[in-house]
Structure formats: C-alpha cells, structure tokens
Amino acid sequence: MRTLIxxxxxxxxxxxxxYSTSSPLTFSVLPPTAAYGILGAVxxxxxENNMYLTQLKEAHTRIGVGLIHPVKKIMFGLNLINTKGxxxxxxQRREGARTQIRTEFLKDARFRLFVAMDDxxxxxxxxxxxxxxxxxxxVSLGLSELLANFQFVDEIDGHWKKSTGEPVEMHTVVPLxxxxxxxxxxxxxxxxxxxxxPLDMNDVRIVSAYEECLFDMNGQTIEADVAHYYEGTGNNGxxxxxxxxxxxxxxxxxxxxxxx
Amino acid sequence: xxxxxxxxxxxxxWTNPNGDPVDENKPRIDEETGRNIVTDVRLKRTIxxxxxxYRGKEIFVREISDxxxxxxxxxxxxxxxxxxxxxxxxxxxxxxAEMKRLIQENLLRECxxxxxxxxxxxxxxSSKEKSSITLTGPVQFQMGQSLHxxxxxxIKGTGAFASGDKQTRKTFRExxxxxxxxxxxxxxxxxxAAEHTHMTEEDVALLLEGLWNGTKNLISRSKVxxxxxxxxRVVYREDCFHIGELNRLIRFHTEKAEEEVxxxxxxxxxxxxxxEKLAEERDKIQEVQYRFDSQMNLSHNLLEELNRLGIxxxxxxx
Numbered sequence: 001m002r003t004l005i006x007x008x009x010x011x012x013x014x015x016x017x018x019y020s021t022s023s024p025l026t027f028s029v030l031p032p033t034a035a036y037g038i039l040g041a042v043x044x045x046x047x048e049n050n051m052y053l054t055q056l057k058e059a060h061t062r063i064g065v066g067l068i069h070p071v072k073k074i075m076f077g078l079n080l081i082n083t084k085g086x087x088x089x090x091x092q093r094r095e096g097a098r099t100q101i102r103t104e105f106l107k108d109a110r111f112r113l114f115v116a117m118d119d120x121x122x123x124x125x126x127x128x129x130x131x132x133x134x135x136x137x138x139v140s141l142g143l144s145e146l147l148a149n150f151q152f153v154d155e156i157d158g159h160w161k162k163s164t165g166e167p168v169e170m171h172t173v174v175p176l177x178x179x180x181x182x183x184x185x186x187x188x189x190x191x192x193x194x195x196x197x198p199l200d201m202n203d204v205r206i207v208s209a210y211e212e213c214l215f216d217m218n219g220q221t222i223e224a225d226v227a228h229y230y231e232g233t234g235n236n237g238x239x240x241x242x243x244x245x246x247x248x249x250x251x252x253x254x255x256x257x258x259x260x
Numbered sequence: 261x262x263x264x265x266x267x268x269x270x271x272x273x274w275t276n277p278n279g280d281p282v283d284e285n286k287p288r289i290d291e292e293t294g295r296n297i298v299t300d301v302r303l304k305r306t307i308x309x310x311x312x313x314y315r316g317k318e319i320f321v322r323e324i325s326d327x328x329x330x331x332x333x334x335x336x337x338x339x340x341x342x343x344x345x346x347x348x349x350x351x352x353x354x355x356x357a358e359m360k361r362l363i364q365e366n367l368l369r370e371c372x373x374x375x376x377x378x379x380x381x382x383x384x385x386s387s388k389e390k391s392s393i394t395l396t397g398p399v400q401f402q403m404g405q406s407l408h409x410x411x412x413x414x415i416k417g418t419g420a421f422a423s424g425d426k427q428t429r430k431t432f433r434e435x436x437x438x439x440x441x442x443x444x445x446x447x448x449x450x451x452x453a454a455e456h457t458h459m460t461e462e463d464v465a466l467l468l469e470g471l472w473n474g475t476k477n478l479i480s481r482s483k484v485x486x487x488x489x490x491x492x493r494v495v496y497r498e499d500c501f502h503i504g505e506l507n508r509l510i511r512f513h514t515e516k517a518e519e520e521v522x523x524x525x526x527x528x529x530x531x532x533x534x535x536e537k538l539a540e541e542r543d544k545i546q547e548v549q550y551r552f553d554s555q556m557n558l559s560h561n562l563l564e565e566l567n568r569l570g571i572x573x574x575x576x577x578x
Contacts, residue, residue: 012403044452044500047396074290077282078299081321081334100281107290134500138400138450144378145300147402147448149504 044136310474
C-alpha cells in the first residue's frame with residue numbers, strides 16, 4: 001500500500017484537549033482529527049457541511065503520526081473579547097467585556113505524517129501537492145493563526161506485518177491497545193508518555209474514538225512489540241514502521257491496559 | 261488574486277509591545293529563548309484601529325458601548341448588519357438561514373476586517389434557534405517574536421493623583437517594559453480563502469498600509485514610539501505555492517550582547533538566507549513589494565539583489 005510520508009511543523013501549535021474548554025490545554029501530538037483538516041486544506045476540499053471530512057473518509061484516508069521534535073509547551077494569557085450572550089456584559093458580571101484565558105501552546109512542534117488512501121486520484125493529488133510544496137488553503141497547527149510549513153519526506157510501499165513477539169522500532173505513536181503485554185523496550189534517554197488522543201471523528205466532527213497512545217516526549221522513536229503494523233523501505237534505505245491511528249481494526253488482538 | 265506572503269518588522273523602545281493580562285501585564289517572553297512574543301491579535305488590533313479611525317472603514321470587531329458604558333455583545337453587533345435594500349429587517353420575519361445569509365452578505369460588504377481576517381459570528385433568532393457564521397480569514401498572521409533576546413525592566417514612578425480622599429501622597433505606579441525589541445511578524449494571504457470572504461487587492465493594499473502607518477500611529481502610552489522598520493510582500497505567480505516561514509530566513513546580527521541592543525542601528529539584518537530562497541524560487545515569484553526604514557542596516561542591497569535575480573519590485577508608498 002502506497003504511503004506518503006511528510007513533515008509538518010510550526011513555531012506554535014494548539015490541539016485543544018476535550019476537557020479543557022475554560023483553560024485550553026493542548027495535546028502533545030497532532031491528532032488524526034486535526035490531520036483531516038490539514039489534508040483538506042492542502043487538497044482544497046470544501047469546509048461547507050464538512051465536505052472535506054466526508055470526502056477524506058470516503059477515500060478511506062488512514063493517518064499515522066510521529067513526533068520529530070521534543071514536546072515543549074508554553075502557557076500564556078489571551079485577552080479574549082466577549083462573543084456571545086450577555087455573560088461578559090459588565091452590568092451582570094464584574095469581569096467586564098473581555099475575559100483573560102490562560103492558553104497552552106506547543107512550541108517549535110514538528111510531526112511526521114504517514115498517509116494512505118484508497119482513492120488513487122485524491123492520493124496522487126496529495127502526493128503531487130506535497131512534493132511541489134503546494135497547498136490550496138493555508139495550513140496551520142490547530143488554530144488558523146498558528147501557521148505551519150511542510151516538506152515531502154518519502155513515499156513508500158507499506159506491508160502489513162504481524163508481531164513476531166519482539167519489540168521493533170516504531171516511527172509513529174502507538175495505541176496502547178496494539179502493544180502486547182510487557183511489550184515496550186524501555187531505553188535510556190527517552191521520556192515515555194501516554195496520552196489519550198482523539199483518533200477519529202464522524203462526518204459531523206464528533207469524535208468517535210479516543211485511545212491511550214504511547215510516545216517519547218523527546219521526539220524519538222520507541223521500541224515496542226506491536227500486534228500489527230505496517231513496514232516499508234524508504235529511498236535512502238530507512239525502514240519505516242508505523243500504525244494508522246484511525247484505522248478500524250476488526251480483529252481484537254490484545255488485552256488492553258497493561259503495557260510494561 | 262495571487263498567493264502572497266508578508267514579512268513585517270517593527271520595534272519598540274521602553275514600552276510594552278504586548279502585555280500578558282494574566283501575568284501582571286508583563287511583556288510576553290519565551291523563557292526558553294528569552295525572546296519577546298507579540299500575539300497576532302495585537303497586530304490585528306493595530307490594523308483594525310488604523311482602518312477604522314484613520315481611514316473611516318467599518319470594522320466588525322470594535323467596542324460599541326451605550327450611554328451606561330455597557331459594551332455591545334457580538335450577537336447584537338451581528339444584528340447591526342441585519343438589513344436588506346437599505347432597510348432594517350426584523351428577525352421575526354426571517355428564518356434563521358435567511359438571517360445568516362443576510363448578515364453574512366452585509367458583513368462581507370461592509371467590514372474590511374471580516375474580509376481580511378474572517379470571524380466567528382454568533383447569530384441568534386431566539387434562544388432556541390441559534391447558529392453561527394464561520395469564515396476563515398484569507399490573511400493569517402503568526403504570533404510575532406523578537407529577533408533577539410530581550411531584557412525585562414520593572415519601572416516604578418509616582419502617579420499624579422492620590423488613591424482616595426484625604427490622602428496627602430500620590431499613588432505609585434509600576435510597570436514592566438522592554439528596553440528594546442525588534443519584532444518580526446510573518447503572514448500568509450491565501451487567494452482561495454479570499455474568494456469566500458470577497459477580499460480584494462484593494463483590501464490587501466489597505467492592510468499593508470495599516471501595518472506600516474498603524475504601527476506608527478499607536479499613541480497609547482504603552483505603545484508610543486513603535487516604529488515600522490521593514491515590510492515585504494512576496495507575490496507568487498505559481499498556483500497554490502508559497503515559500504513559507506519567511507521570518508526564519510532573516511537574522512539580526514549584533515556585536516553587542518542581544519539584551520543590550522537599544523536601537524535598530526545596533527545591528528544588521530542578515531538577508532542572505534531569504535535572498536537564497538527567493539533566488540531558488542524566482543520563477544514562481546511575480547513580484548516583491550517592499551518598504552524599509554532608512555535607519556535599518558541591511559546586509560544586502562535588497563533592490564539590487566532582486567533586480568539581479570530578475571524579480572520585479574514595487575515600493576510601497578504611504
């Protein structure tokens with residue numbers, strides 16, 4: 001299966017966590033739900049009625065995400081203006097017409113996306129755009145003003161692999177449910193983190209799957225015994241191993257929870 | 261309209277370019293790099309205020325208060341735009357979808373800031389029927405950062421008045437400022453998103469003027485003395501293409517310690533990476549519009565270099 005690999009990065013990023021509406025926090029990793037929007041922007045798919053999402057899902061778009069830079073976060077206050085209701089009108093609330101919200105941002109973030117699609121025409125268009133450094137709409141990391149840049153890395157032929165019982169080097173974050181019992185080979189110099197990420201959403205942008213995922217906060221690969229994954233060799237001989245976070249897995253392979 | 265990118269540099273001396281409201285209104289500083297941060301929102305405020313106050317343009321995001329000082333909320337602000345053929349329309353005669361369509365049409369016709377920066381505008385027919393208009397702005401600025409480490413200074417002084425009745429002494433005032441900060445903003449103007457907001461080339465010209473003159477005209481106490489130093493707009497002829505991250509292609513070199521820079525002439529702006537990249541992509545570039553301040557030292561004669569590359573140039577004159 002042809003898989004496009006490209007890097008996307010920016011000075012700032014913000015992927016809002018679902019339980020942090022009043023003091024917005026960000027996920028450490030660009031979630032697949034945000035990647036849909038990025039792919040839609042590159043391809044120029046319409047946002048009207050979430051058309052981009054319908055089209056990408058019809059194309060059976062699969063997305064894997066790897067970290068390249070260490071995860072760094074910074075928090076500062078934003079002075080937001082009143083937007084709705086009479087909540088912030090001074091007469092009723094003492095806070096005034098503006099509200100100050102501490103907001104967390106990713107700093108100097110860089111991710112590696114692995115993308116495959118069943119729709120050949122759409123996929124080829126994506127590859128051609130990324131290779132030529134072209135984007136239809138402006139791409140950003142989570143919020144429109146957090147501008148992003150991107151670069152083609154490789155295009156590989158990925159093959160489906162089953163665990164041999166030994167940990168292998170993985171280039172994407174891995175859902176815990178795919179990691180086999182005691183399957184993580186801990187290495188010095190890495191900062192392991194698991195984070196509950198939104199992996200997929202439906203046509204009306206309601207998240208349909210959350211899962212705990214494992215990665216290294218320093219932005220390096222991790223070694224894990226993964227139930228199944230894809231493997232392919234790049235142009236310079238690099239062997240890439242990755243999982244698509246939003247891929248629906250029919251066979252339930254492993255027990256959940258216990259990792260180490 | 262074509263894709264273009266903006267690079268804008270301005271500086272601030274002994275002022276607070278952008279205070280953090282939840283951190284004692286201190287200038288925003290990235291503790292890791294020591295650089296000064298200015299939000300895109302601050303820059304857009306500068307542009308909006310200039311366009312509204314100096315050029316008489318209607319803008320959506322402004323504070324309108326009634327006689328009692330109560331500021332209008334966005335929902336009611338949106339309803340300012342509920343009219344057809346010059347007549348105010350009552351929302352009770354309209355369906356929610358019609359209301360949205362009318363408001364959006366009028367907003368885009370009237371408000372230059374919505375055409376430039378987009379907006380999320382709440383629309384409410386009744387407490388049960390509500391929706392919003394969401395428009396992505398064709399013009400997006402990243403948060404700006406200083407090109408060097410800055411120092412934070414804490415200044416105290418006396419105020420002119422007492423804090424209350426029967427006091428014999430005046431109040432103290434205290435504030436944080438940066439002695440100097442040369443700030444770079446980078447932005448993209450997307451011609452595809454421009455179709456959705458009906459943004460025109462004329463709007464962009466006003467935007468650029470707002471960047472330059474608006475920064476000069478900031479006369480609030482905490483912003484006075486800010487100077488625009490360099491404005492570049494790279495316009496592309498190649499569809500869907502832009503270089504990206506122009507702010508990363510410039511460097512500010514100084515012989516002083518970075519925190520000790522006090523004036524733009526204390527250093528040189530190194531354009532070599534930028535010129536290299538422009539040379540590489542010259543076939544895709546239609547023209548470069550520019551304006552720079554004469555006090556700024558540039559590593560290259562920008563005009564000569566661009567001419568040598570065969571890139572058309574145009575000076576922005578205000």
